[in-house]
Each structure stands twice: as C-alpha cells, then as structure tokens.
Amino acid sequence: MTEPTSEDKAPQYSLPDLKDLASNGDLNEEAWQGLYHLAREEEIQTNEASSLSDIPASALIELAEKVRGEPDPIKRYELVSSLSPREGVIWFDVLETFSDKSSRDLIYDSLFLSADDRRRIVDLGTGTGNLAIALEDLADEVIGVDRVDKLLEVARLQSPDTIKYHQAEVFSTGLAEASFDLAVSLGLESSFTKVQIAALTQEVSRLLRNGGSYITTFNTLGDISEFASTAKGLLADCIVDTVSGKSALSNEDKWEYSDLESAFELVGMSLIESYENEDGSMIAVEFVKS
Numbered sequence: 618m619t620e621p622t623s624e625d626k627a628p629q630y631s632l633p634d635l636k637d638l639a640s641n642g643d644l645n646e647e648a649w650q651g652l653y654h655l656a657r658e659e660e661i662q663t664n665e666a667s668s669l670s671d672i673p674a675s676a677l678i679e680l681a682e683k684v685r686g687e688p689d690p691i692k693r694y695e696l697v698s699s700l701s702p703r704e705g706v707i708w709f710d711v712l713e714t715f716s717d718k719s720s721r722d723l724i725y726d727s728l729f730l731s732a733d734d735r736r737r738i739v740d741l742g743t744g745t746g747n748l749a750i751a752l753e754d755l756a757d758e759v760i761g762v763d764r765v766d767k768l769l770e771v772a773r774l775q776s777p778d779t780i781k782y783h784q785a786e787v788f789s790t791g792l793a794e795a796s797f798d799l800a801v802s803l804g805l806e807s808s809f810t811k812v813q814i815a816a817l818t819q820e821v822s823r824l825l826r827n828g829g830s831y832i833t834t835f836n837t838l839g840d841i842s843e844f845a846s847t848a849k850g851l852l853a854d855c856i857v858d859t860v861s862g863k864s865a866l867s868n869e870d871k872w873e874y875s876d877l878e879s880a881f882e883l884v885g886m887s888l889i890e891s892y893e894n895e896d897g898s899m900i901a902v903e904f905v906k907s
C-alpha cells in the first residue's frame with residue numbers, strides 16, 4: 618500500500634480528527650492542509666459563512682493564503698487585522714483562542730494570590746480588550762494599549778466607559794512614567810524577538826511605580842491542539858507559529874523563558890511568582906519592580 622499524499626488524505630479529516638492530529642505533535646502542515654480542504658469543500662457548496670469561521674469560505678481561503686505567505690509573524694498579525702474581510706471580525710476567532718476564559722482566569726487568580734494596590738492597570742497588547750474588560754472591576758482605572766486601531770475600535774465598542782484605550786507600540790507607549798500599579802499582557806510576547814523583549818521590559822519598568830508588577834502569560838505546547846481546534850480553521854497555522862515555536866524567527870532572534878527573566882533583571886525587576894492553570898497549558902509569571 619502506498620502512503621497517501623496530503624492531497625489524498627486531507628479531505629478525510631474532520632475537525633475532531635484534526636484535533637487528534639494536533640495533539641500528536643504533527644499539527645502545522647497536515648492540519649493546515651486538512652482545514653484548507655474543508656474550506657475548499659465549503660467554498661464549492663456555498664458562499665455563506667464557513668463552519669470553520671464566521672466569514673465565507675472563499676474569503677477565509679484568500680486571507681489564509683496571504684497570511685501563510687508572510688514569514689514575519691508581526692506582519693502576519695498586521696495582515697490578519699488589515700485584510701480581514703469584515704473589519705477585523707476574523708480577529709475574534711483568533712483572539713478568543715488566545716484569550717479564552719481559562720487564560721483570563723489564570724491572570725485573575727494570580728492577582729488575588731498576590732493582592733496589592735491595583736488602582737491603575739495597563740493591559741499591553743490589549744487587542745479587542747478581552748483582558749482589560751475581565752480586570753475592570755479590580756481597578757480604579759484600566760488602560761488598554763495596542764498598535765492596531767481596528768482592534769481598539771472593537772474594544773471601545775464592547776467596553777464600559779471606565780476603560781480607556783490608547784493606540785501605541787508597547788515599546789514606547791507615551792504613557793506617564795511610574796503611573797501604573799500593575800501591567801498585564803496575554804499573548805503579547807510570543808512572536809517577539811529578543812531585541813523586542815528587551816525593549817518591552819524597559820517600557821514596562823518605566824511605566825510601573827516601585828513595588829508595581831507585571832504579569833504575563835504563556836501557552837505551553839500542550840495547549841496547541843485546543844488552539845488549532847478553536848481557531849476555526851485556516852488561521853490555525855498562523856496561531857501555532859506565533860505561540861509555539863516562533864517558527865518564522867531565526868534561531869538568533871528566538872527568545873527563551875530565561876531571556877525574559879534576564880531582560881527583566883536588567884531593568885531592576887525580579888520574578889516573584891509563577892502560576893499554572895489546572896492542565897498546565899497556561900503559565901503566568903509575575904515580575905516586581907523593586
């Protein structure tokens with residue numbers, strides 16, 4: 618019996634099959650092929666919304682091909698938000714996988730474990746404001762920062778007036794020095810280079826008062842299958858690249874957890890806690906400015 622090519626094999630995949638594939642550690646190419654075929658089948662049947670997403674299959678395919686053709690993960694983010702057929706709506710598919718309830722709960726629980734004065738919170742890489750909204754009741758003031766205007770427009774629409782949004786690079790936010798008690802981020806650093814990590818730590822330290830802390834979260838590889846299945850399709854590979862291996866970065870650019878710790882040490886911030894969710898798929902770390 619000859620080995621089937623991915624071309625032959627792909628149409629046999631159902632979404633649950635693809636989830637299994639992902640958990641076997643074989644996700645990238647095969648899952649993408651499988652999802653691509655499912656979308657192609659849908660494209661023939663209907664021009665209505667795809668079961669893989671909430672946009673038509675043809676638009677999903679076009680977008681995914683463009684995103685897949687861009688090797689720089691930062692530019693991929695930009696492509697996803699700028700080419701999105703319905704003004705960034707596809708970002709909901711992507712963002713919900715990064716920012717599902719368990720990851721937001723993890724940050725939330727971390728805050729209670731080290732309860733402190735949380736009057737002003739800044740959410741870096743806020744996207745559509747998922748985390749900022751979840752933290753709103755813990756602070757007098759929450760400010761979300763993101764570079765993508767379209768995402769902030771959505772954030773403003775779905776947030777109470779007490780949350781403010783500010784368009785800026787997280788490396789130079791322009792917000793006042795030492796003006797925050799807590800900085801948070803969810804899914805921000807995955808695609809950063811080492812140089813960007815260093816720039817981020819400088820800015821985080823600048824923004825925090827002494828004694829203030831930064832809590833950020835990481836997805837571990839175990840969570841990738843969840844991402845793939847809930848990413849609703851063709852953007853799964855984009856997500857997997859950005860959260861798992863930073864595969865579009867050269868070895869020199871890739872950062873490890875120890876690089877993050879060293880970069881924070883250089884700006885006078887030390888690791889005080891790390892937290893995991895129940896299945897170990899998300900880890901949150903907290904650095905404090907002394």
Ligand SMILES: C[S@@+](CC[C@H](N)C(=O)[O-])C[C@H]1O[C@@H](n2cnc3c(N)ncnc32)[C@H](O)[C@@H]1O
Nearest residue numbers: 712715716742743744747763764786787803804
């Ligand atoms: C994976 S999304 C997470 C969004 C949000 N934290 C959530 O959990 O729903 C990462 C976000 O970081 C933003 N981002 C990435 N690099 C950035 C930068 N250099 N400056 C500002 N925002 C950035 C992206 O635009 C995107 O909205």
